[in-house]
Amino acid sequence: MNTKTTLSQIPTSIWMLGFVSLLMDISSEMIHSLLPMYMVSTLGASAFAVGMIEGLAESTALMVKMFSGVLSDYLGKRKALALFGYTLSALTKPLFAIAPSLGFVLTARLLDRVGKGVRGAPRDALIADIAPLHLRGAAFGLRQSLDTVGAFLGPLLAVGLMLLWSNDVRAIFWVSVIPGLMAVALLLFGVREPKNHEPSQRSNPINKANLKRLGATYWWVVAIGAVFTLARFSEAFLVLRAQQGGIPMALVPLVMVTMNLIYALSAYPFGKLSDRMSHRQLLAIGLVMLIAADLILATHDHWSVLIAGVALWGIHLGITQGLLARMVADSAPADLRGTAYGFFNLMSGIALLIASAVAGLLWDQFGPAFTFYAGAGFCVITLVALVWQPSHAK
Numbered sequence: 001m002n003t004k005t006t007l008s009q010i011p012t013s014i015w016m017l018g019f020v021s022l023l024m025d026i027s028s029e030m031i032h033s034l035l036p037m038y039m040v041s042t043l044g045a046s047a048f049a050v051g052m053i054e055g056l057a058e059s060t061a062l063m064v065k066m067f068s069g070v071l072s073d074y075l076g077k078r079k080a081l082a083l084f085g086y087t088l089s090a091l092t093k094p095l096f097a098i099a100p101s102l103g104f105v106l107t108a109r110l111l112d113r114v115g116k117g118v119r120g121a122p123r124d125a126l127i128a129d130i131a132p133l134h135l136r137g138a139a140f141g142l143r144q145s146l147d148t149v150g151a152f153l154g155p156l157l158a159v160g161l162m163l164l165w166s167n168d169v170r171a172i173f174w175v176s177v178i179p180g181l182m183a184v185a186l187l188l189f190g191v192r193e194p195k196n197h198e199p200s201q202r203s204n205p206i207n208k209a210n211l212k213r214l215g216a217t218y219w220w221v222v223a224i225g226a227v228f229t230l231a232r233f234s235e236a237f238l239v240l241r242a243q244q245g246g247i248p249m250a251l252v253p254l255v256m257v258t259m260n261l262i263y264a265l266s267a268y269p270f271g272k273l274s275d276r277m278s279h280r281q282l283l284a285i286g287l288v289m290l291i292a293a294d295l296i297l298a299t300h301d302h303w304s305v306l307i308a309g310v311a312l313w314g315i316h317l318g319i320t321q322g323l324l325a326r327m328v329a330d331s332a333p334a335d336l337r338g339t340a341y342g343f344f345n346l347m348s349g350i351a352l353l354i355a356s357a358v359a360g361l362l363w364d365q366f367g368p369a370f371t372f373y374a375g376a377g378f379c380v381i382t383l384v385a386l387v388w389q390p391s392h393a394k
Contacts, residue, residue, distance in 0.1 A: 006138050006272060011130050014139050016190040017123060018146030020183045024086060025147050027180035028112070029154025029260070031096050031173055033253035034162075035105070036236040037243050038169050043102050047240060051360020053102070054234040055353040057109035062349025064117025069125065069342025073335060078126035079193040085119025086187055088112075090180030097173035121341035128329040128337050129194050134275065137326045141271015144322040145264050150179075152260035155253035162250035210336055214343075218331040222344050224283065224386065225324050229351035231379045232290060233359035233371075235259070238297070238310055241368055245301035258307050259314040266318025274323045280386065286319035287383045291376050298372035 039045040039053070068085065072078045092115065095108035124140075131139035154176075161172045235256070242255040274282060289312050296309030324344075332340030362371040 006135065007142070009132070009135060010139055010142055013130050013191045013193075014127055014143060015146075016186060017127060018143045020086065020187045020191070021123075021143060021147035022150035022153075023179045023183035023186065024089060025150030026154040026157065027090065027093060027176045027178075027183065029151045029256060030158045030176040030179075031093065032236075033155035033158050033239065033256040034169050034172065035096070035109075036239045037249065037252055039102060039105060040240065040243075041249070042169070043105070045102055046360075047237075047363040048357075048360035049102060050236055050240065051234060051356045051358075051363070053106050053109060054236040055356025055360075056106070057113045058234060058356070059349035059353035060110055061113035061117040061120065062345040062352060064114050065121040065345035065349075066342035068118045069121030069338035069340070069345070072122040072125055072338035077193065078122040078129065078338070079187070079191060081122040082119040082126065083184070083187055085115045085117070085122075086180075086184050087115070088118065089115030090177070090184050093177045093180050094174065096176075097170050117345070121338050121345060124325055124329070124341050125337040126191075126193065129334070136329060137275040137322070138268070138272045140322040140326045140329075141268040141274070144267040144271065144318075144325075148260050148264035148267055148318075152257045152264060154179075155256040155260070158253045159251060159257070162253070167250055210339070213333055214336060214340060215331065218328070218340060221324070221327045221331050222347050225328075225344050226347040226351045227382045227385065228283075228287075228320060228324070229348040230355050231287070231375065231382045232316070233355040233375060234352070235313075236356075237359055237363065237368070237371065238313065240363075241297055241301060241372075242303070242306060242310075244368060245303055245306055247303050255306070255310050259310045259317075262311045262314030263317045266315050267322050270319045271322040271326070274326055279323060279327055282319055282323055284383060284386055286316045286323075287379050287386065289313075289316040289319065291379045291383070294372045294376035294379065298369045298376065301368075 036050050036054070039050055040047075045053075068081050072081050075081075089112050092108055092112040095111070096105070099105045099108055127139055127143055128136065157175075158172055161175065162169075165171050238255055238259065239252060242252050243249070247255070270282065293309045293312035293316060296305060296312065300306060300309070325341075328340050328344050329337060359371050359375070362374055
């Protein structure tokens with residue numbers, strides 16, 4: 001089956017969910033590509049403080065997915081929860097523009113990520129509900145690709161506005177509100193939820209019987225997702241590494257543009273490949289890419305070499321993120337998919353908080369090179385564990 005035929009078979013609502021993600025990522029990445037640098041340069045934050053804020057924010061999003069996923073299974077409704085989450089995130093964007101302190105930034109980040117957490121598991125479960133089984137990997141890859149197109153357009157727009165408006169970061173934060181509201185409108189009017197999803201009799205999705213139904217294969221996927229997250233700390237440290245390498249302030253967001261461009265270009269092809277290739281082998285390839293990225297970022301800070309490390313980081317994300325989402329869908333019963341994504345993201349959230357805090361502490365105490373060497377070392381341990389683990393995935 002060629003790519004054109006595959007894309008034409010993917011349901012319209014999945015395309016719409018992809019464009020919703022694209023618009024919200026433009027909004028979010030306009031902020032995130034500037035925020036670590038803004039916290040350090042303007043608000044006087046340490047690398048450890050940046051790591052804690054980013055770790056708390058991103059782990060909050062992942063942990064909240066636990067509750068929204070369970071609730072979406074209980075109610076039998078995905079779209080309403082996703083709409084609430086996207087709306088909350090859109091409404092938090094102005095808070096960054098008026099933030100006078102690190103505490104205010106932390107509050108804004110947490111509220112924004114709560115919105116991400118509320119929408120994430122129901123949206124992924126909705127994709128699994130809508131997508132035909134033989135196109136499930138391609139559907140997740142497409143959604144991830146469109147999401148990541150937004151993730152490189154956002155920093156690119158931030159660069160243009162930084163140059164146009166003489167590094168006026170707060171003004172750019174105000175502009176980010178517009179695509180966020182557009183995402184909410186597109187989800188409201190452009191996505192249709194399957195009518196037959198609502199259960200005839202509601203029950204607690206996290207009772208003992210249902211947790212047993214998730215099975216060993218699912219819990220193996222949860223464990224793999226957590227250790228992958230431990231091996232990859234917050235991307236805020238890529239921004240700080242670029243600034244340290246002497247890249248002008250207005251051009252620092254190009255680091256995220258590069259990473260997300262590569263991520264966007266690779267997510268759909270690797271998602272499609274996951275429909276017919278061993279998931280274990282793809283995960284191993286993704287870890288090798290991350291090891292190479294960490295070693296490059298540890299040993300060089302010149303922009304020309306740093307960009308190569310950032311690009312490899314993007315390939316790693318393109319290989320692994322949609323694949324892990326697809327593996328959750330494959331290993332969980334249809335009526336427990338929201339709960340399954342919830343537990344998966346809860347464990348990944350705890351891992352991300354630990355990884356980002358440790359990365360910030362290592363950066364402050366031993367320098368950025370040691371931080372990336374440590375990341376590479378943990379990747380090697382994860383790769384060994386993946387190879388030796390008894391096979392649960394195809």
